[in-house]
Amino acid sequence: MKAIILAGGEGLRLRPLTCNIPKPMVPIVNKPFLEHMLDNLKRHHIDEVILAICYLPDCIQRHFGDCGDLGMSLTYAFEEMPLGTGGAVKNAEQFLDDTFVVFNGDIFTDLDLTDMIRFHRYHKAKATIALTPVEDPTAYGVVETDSQGRVRCFIEKPSRETVTTNLINAGTYILEPEVLDLIPPGVHHMLERGLFPDLVERGIPFFGYRSNAYWIDIGVPEDYLKLHHDILMGKAIARFPGKSIADDIWLEDNCNIHPSAKIVGPVVIGQGCTVEQGARISGPAVLGAKCTVGQGTIIDEAILWQNVKLGKDATVRNSVIGNNSVVGDSTWVIDGSIISDDTAIGSSNRLEHGIRIWPGSTIEDNAISF
Ligand code: GDD
C-alpha cells in the first residue's frame, strides 16, 4: 500500500523553530521528525511513500533524496502554492491507483496501522479516519460516529459550545482512489472542511477507527517539548542515535565530558559535544552535535539543536535552543523559551515566559535583566 505524507504546511505555530526548516524536518532526539515517521511506516510494511511538499521543499529533498538507503521509495509531489490538505492529495493523484494511506506530517503515534487497514476493509469503507481522545478537542477536527463506527459528523476546530465528543481526527486516513473525484483539481481544498463533510452528506461509507495508542501533534512548542519528554521517559517509542553508556544516558562519538560534570538521565548527547567542569545536565534533555556546555552551567529538561555554545554558569530549563546559537555566561533561558538558529545572547540575561527569539537576533549583555 502506498502512503502520502502531507509535509507542505508552513508550521506557523511552531515558529521560530520552523523559520529555517519545515516542520517535518525539526529534530526529535537528534533525528528529523520525518525519519521517525518513515521508520514507523517501514514497521507496517509500507515502503512506497509520496511526500506532498511546498514550504522549504529543498530542505526535505536534499536530506532524503530517493530514500534508497532507508530501503524505501520516495516520490515528491510539489505544490507551487499551498493547495491545502485535500489539494495536496489531489496533486498526487497520478501516483495513486489503489487503496492508500494519508498522514499529516506532524503526528507522532504508535497507531496500529495494520489493524486500521483491516478495519477499513472489513467495513468496505471508501474512507477511514483514525480517531483519538484528547482533553481539549477545540484545536482539532471533531468527529462523531454511530455505534458501528460510521462517521455522522466532522467539524473542524469547533467552538467549545458545539463540542459533543472528545474524539478527534488523528490525522491518519485510509482512502479509496475514487474519493479523489470529489476534490476539484488545481485549487486549494481542505479534506477537513471539504471532502470529509461531503462524504457524510453523500452517505458514502466513511468510518472512524478509534485508537488509544500514543498520539501527539508536534505543531506547537509545548508539544514539541512534550514529545521529547515522552520518548526519553519511555512513554513513546522511537529509535534515536547514540549508544547507551549508563542508565538512561546515550552518547554519540567524540564527546568530551569533564569527570566532574554531573549527568542525570534520561539524557542524549550528540556527536562531538563538550561538557565542561562542574556542569550539570538533568533529563529529559537532548544535546545535538557539537554543543558546548560551559563550566558550572545547568541544563534541565531542555533541547539543544546542533552547535549550541553555552557559556559559564548559565541555566537552560524547559526550553529549546536552535542551531549555531550562543548563550553568554550567567544567562538564564527558562520556562518554555524558544530560541531560534544563529542567535547571540549576551551574558547575564533572563529569557523566560515562553519568549520566542527569531533567527539571527542579537541580545546584548544585561539587556533583559533579572
Ligand atoms: N502539502 C501540503 N500542502 N501540506 C499541507 C498544507 C498544504 O497546503 N497545509 C497543511 N499541510 C500539512 C501540514 O504540514 C501538516 O503536516 C498537516 O498538513 C496538517 O496541517 P496542520 O496545519 O498541522 O493542521 P492542524 O494540526 O491544525 O489540524 C489537522 O490535524 C489535526 C490533528 O493534529 C487537522 O487534520 C485536524 O482535523 C486534526 O484533528
Ligand code: MG
Ligand atoms: Mg498539526
